[in-house]
Amino acid sequence: MYDIVIIGAGITGSFIAHKLSKRQCKVLVIDKEADVANEASMANSAIVHAGYDPKPGTLKAKLNVIGNRMYPDICNELGVQYVKSSAFVVATDASESRILDTLKTQAADRDIECRDITGDEARELEPNLSAKVIRALEFPTTGIIYPWLVAIALMEEAVLNGVELRLSEEVLSIDRISQESAHKSSPDSCDSASEGYRIHTDKGSYECRYVINAAGVYADDIYGMALGHKPEFSITPKRGEYYVLDEMEHPVVSRVIYPVPGPAGKGVLVVPTIHNNILLGPNSHIADDKEANNNTADALSYVKESVKKTVDNIPFDKVIRCFAGLRPSGDTGDFIIEESKELKGFVNVACIDSPGLASAPAIAEYVTDEVMKEQFDYDRKTTYIHGKPITYMGALSDEDKNRIIADNPDYGEIVCRCCLVSKGEIIDAIRRPVGATTVKAVKKRVGPGLGRCQGGFCEPLVVDILAKELGIDKTEVRYDSKDSIILMEMTKSVNKKEEA
Amino acid sequence: MTVEKHDIVIIGGGSAGIAAAISAYNNGCKDILLLEKDAELGGILLQCIHNGFGLHRFGEELAGPAYAEKWTNMLKDTSVKVKLNTTVIHLHKDKTLTYVNPVEGYVTISAKAIVLALGCRERSRGAIATPGYRPSGVWTAGTAQKYLNMQGYMVGRRIFILGSGDIGLIMARRMVLEGAEVLGVAEIMPYSNGLPRNIKQCLDDFDIPLYLSHTVTDIRGKDRLNGITVSRVDDDLNPISGTEMDFDVDTLLMSVGLIPDTALLTEAGISLHPKTKGAVVDEHMMTDVPGIFSCGNGLHVHDLVDFVSMEGEEAGLAAAKYAAGNLSGSRGVKVSAGEGISYVLPSYISPQDMEETLEIKLRVKKNARDVKLALRQGDKLIKELKKLRVAPSEMEKLKVTKAELKDVTGELSISLEN
Numbered sequence: 077m078y079d080i081v082i083i084g085a086g087i088t089g090s091f092i093a094h095k096l097s098k099r100q101c102k103v104l105v106i107d108k109e110a111d112v113a114n115e116a117s118m119a120n121s122a123i124v125h126a127g128y129d130p131k132p133g134t135l136k137a138k139l140n141v142i143g144n145r146m147y148p149d150i151c152n153e154l155g156v157q158y159v160k161s162s163a164f165v166v167a168t169d170a171s172e173s174r175i176l177d178t179l180k181t182q183a184a185d186r187d188i189e190c191r192d193i194t195g196d197e198a199r200e201l202e203p204n205l206s207a208k209v210i211r212a213l214e215f216p217t218t219g220i221i222y223p224w225l226v227a228i229a230l231m232e233e234a235v236l237n238g239v240e241l242r243l244s245e246e247v248l249s250i251d252r253i254s255q256e257s258a259h260k261s262s263p264d265s266c267d268s269a270s271e272g273y274r275i276h277t278d279k280g281s282y283e284c285r286y287v288i289n290a291a292g293v294y295a296d297d298i299y300g301m302a303l304g305h306k307p308e309f310s311i312t313p314k315r316g317e318y319y320v321l322d323e324m325e326h327p328v329v330s331r332v333i334y335p336v337p338g339p340a341g342k343g344v345l346v347v348p349t350i351h352n353n354i355l356l357g358p359n360s361h362i363a364d365d366k367e368a369n370n371n372t373a374d375a376l377s378y379v380k381e382s383v384k385k386t387v388d389n390i391p392f393d394k395v396i397r398c399f400a401g402l403r404p405s406g407d408t409g410d411f412i413i414e415e416s417k418e419l420k421g422f423v424n425v426a427c428i429d430s431p432g433l434a435s436a437p438a439i440a441e442y443v444t445d446e447v448m449k450e451q452f453d454y455d456r457k458t459t460y461i462h463g464k465p466i467t468y469m470g471a472l473s474d475e476d477k478n479r480i481i482a483d484n485p486d487y488g489e490i491v492c493r494c495c496l497v498s499k500g501e502i503i504d505a506i507r508r509p510v511g512a513t514t515v516k517a518v519k520k521r522v523g524p525g526l527g528r529c530q531g532g533f534c535e536p537l538v539v540d541i542l543a544k545e546l547g548i549d550k551t552e553v554r555y556d557s558k559d560s561i562i563l564m565e566m567t568k569s570v571n572k573k574e575e576a
Numbered sequence: 577m578t579v580e581k582h583d584i585v586i587i588g589g590g591s592a593g594i595a596a597a598i599s600a601y602n603n604g605c606k607d608i609l610l611l612e613k614d615a616e617l618g619g620i621l622l623q624c625i626h627n628g629f630g631l632h633r634f635g636e637e638l639a640g641p642a643y644a645e646k647w648t649n650m651l652k653d654t655s656v657k658v659k660l661n662t663t664v665i666h667l668h669k670d671k672t673l674t675y676v677n678p679v680e681g682y683v684t685i686s687a688k689a690i691v692l693a694l695g696c697r698e699r700s701r702g703a704i705a706t707p708g709y710r711p712s713g714v715w716t717a718g719t720a721q722k723y724l725n726m727q728g729y730m731v732g733r734r735i736f737i738l739g740s741g742d743i744g745l746i747m748a749r750r751m752v753l754e755g756a757e758v759l760g761v762a763e764i765m766p767y768s769n770g771l772p773r774n775i776k777q778c779l780d781d782f783d784i785p786l787y788l789s790h791t792v793t794d795i796r797g798k799d800r801l802n803g804i805t806v807s808r809v810d811d812d813l814n815p816i817s818g819t820e821m822d823f824d825v826d827t828l829l830m831s832v833g834l835i836p837d838t839a840l841l842t843e844a845g846i847s848l849h850p851k852t853k854g855a856v857v858d859e860h861m862m863t864d865v866p867g868i869f870s871c872g873n874g875l876h877v878h879d880l881v882d883f884v885s886m887e888g889e890e891a892g893l894a895a896a897k898y899a900a901g902n903l904s905g906s907r908g909v910k911v912s913a914g915e916g917i918s919y920v921l922p923s924y925i926s927p928q929d930m931e932e933t934l935e936i937k938l939r940v941k942k943n944a945r946d947v948k949l950a951l952r953q954g955d956k957l958i959k960e961l962k963k964l965r966v967a968p969s970e971m972e973k974l975k976v977t978k979a980e981l982k983d984v985t986g987e988l989s990i991s992l993e994n
Contacts (some may be wrong), residue, residue: 478677482681488676490613533719536722540727556712560712565828
């Protein structure tokens, strides 16, 4: 019997698992995806927003501000990059300028650093800012991260400290365990809190006392499974589409550029990434279903037109990829983070759309130290193992690189020529505690395929390394999910040779 | 730390780089280092197991690996030093560079002259922003070719190909020969981008339909590709609603263009040509960083490997001269693309410094018949070449002599005239 099962290994599930891994409780994390942070936590704007825009009095407003303050230290402890990139929210006319007034007041109320500057002052700092911009608010505490790297590092450390992680496993149904049956499975625990849940997946069943439902766009369905009827909240997946621009020596902007927020959210942004790429997006459009993270021609052209409103000289010939993510948006407009009123011990961490990423560390703390303060009052572990950050050769001095290569020549063999990733780093990504088992998971950890050739040169090499490391045939290597087959079969000629 | 110095360092051991090395050696340079990122020399030729290489250079038709072998054998007769598994990480204006390999680690060296023979990469699905899902099953034609010809694996059974570039056409035939079904090739332009002989031998002979003025407008399949939509496009290349055709395929191969690999050039501050996307060069293949030369598909994308090799030879000769102090590097007059021409190469010609003859390379913008390629300074005609037919997919060459250019003083331009 587990104390706690977390359904969903996205950024919130990972933060919660990490938090609980420091306490003396038995925790299991289940996710239908083949990797940690594979859906909404993978496909978003990758920004730790400062927290000036959520509506006053909401959980979003409270947790975003706290989360933003927590990130730099957490990333530092985990050995994951966090860049305080700063941001401009820009106004192009008087009515937009009035919205800036509101944001400025909210920022002051929330004690968020904010600078009010003219369009010309803003253009001095960001020369490609549109001439139409008349005023900007600068929010220096805005940060950029690779969200999946944060989630992976959190989950690795959680796993090192006893949290169990089951990936590629889908929750199919959830039963309540009555006191009677709980007695049978766990004769020692006969106090009144022994009620719990039995979670059935496509691979097994697990009993636990508490469930944390951090299932992203599926959180309403998961809750419905446990309730046996339609839950009081529902999630509408809202798709956001993006372009990715190639890494450049001088990207078109060096800070995040936001238009003024509107009813659809923060608007279409121009976002620098840690490795000097640029993200353009997102739009917001209700998706047909919870898997519909496809790109559409209409949304892509809308994004293209929208960014021109705030930034000039965007090099659209440097586009290397498009992607889309689904926001798990709830019907109340706010996060839903509470113990179910009907189901004791069932905690919904649901409707975590923007600013979910920025709020995630604060969400975890809110769950463990406020919502479930009494129930999760486990003793702290006396020893705690810290994860070893991923070694990126590119970040080391030539002396350090050469010391590592002398020890293991694989680190001197470049596999990905766009992002300069060595074979050694790829093998490391596979052998780590929450090791990569797919091409996409390797890409998320160390980068081959993120660059301008989009895996054209390196994918066959990565497939080869994965097959060798995992001890499987190359036809068994997957891009991502179990159905994302890469190689179908050996060729006729090769087969014939082998038969002969 | 002392930095090892060579007369010439050549980056890239494919067709251009090997030819440059041999040519530099034959022109008197004996201290040449050739750096190749793969485990063997030959570059992309090694996966091009089809025929058709060498007709211009050797007068015989060879498969890619055989063509490469001919060159590597020639290289063995020289004292060129070769380092394999060696990737160049940094290149600087002062002609120092840093490479890495498993044996030596990171090493910084310098050279009197550097020849860039970096090859090209394929445009990906991401670069052209094709809408739809992002499942496994969408590859560039070259990646599928590598899986098939180098590793012996089929990426799919029912294939559609977007783009009529030569690699796509060749892969269409190759996949059919391996038992796959190729349902069609869509080309967004009203004409094919591949060589006519490849349209004939790879599509027509196998009854594979070519849909001109069509593109892929949707990609389906959450995990593995399971279908695509192809639509006709209008004159502005926008899809026309109502013309959609669905194909149940498990694989989409992209053959939508090749782009010179220029990451190193940017770092060294070498100017890039807006059209070719490779370096801006003069008549000696020299970039605007004196002593750094560029050639092959890393300079501009060629149709035939023979021309890549020949361009490598030109660059090798020039680098040898430069290393020996026999090339001034003065920039001559500008040569620009006039009416009907998409680009000309080189961008600068010095009538004083050029060799006795020079082949100006160019591509036209559209298919045309009974035309002339005219080289002019202002209104003054310097040279013209009659062509029965021209096509964007076929590189044209206009040969000029030093004598013909001796009176040139200002900007030159080549245009397509009737």
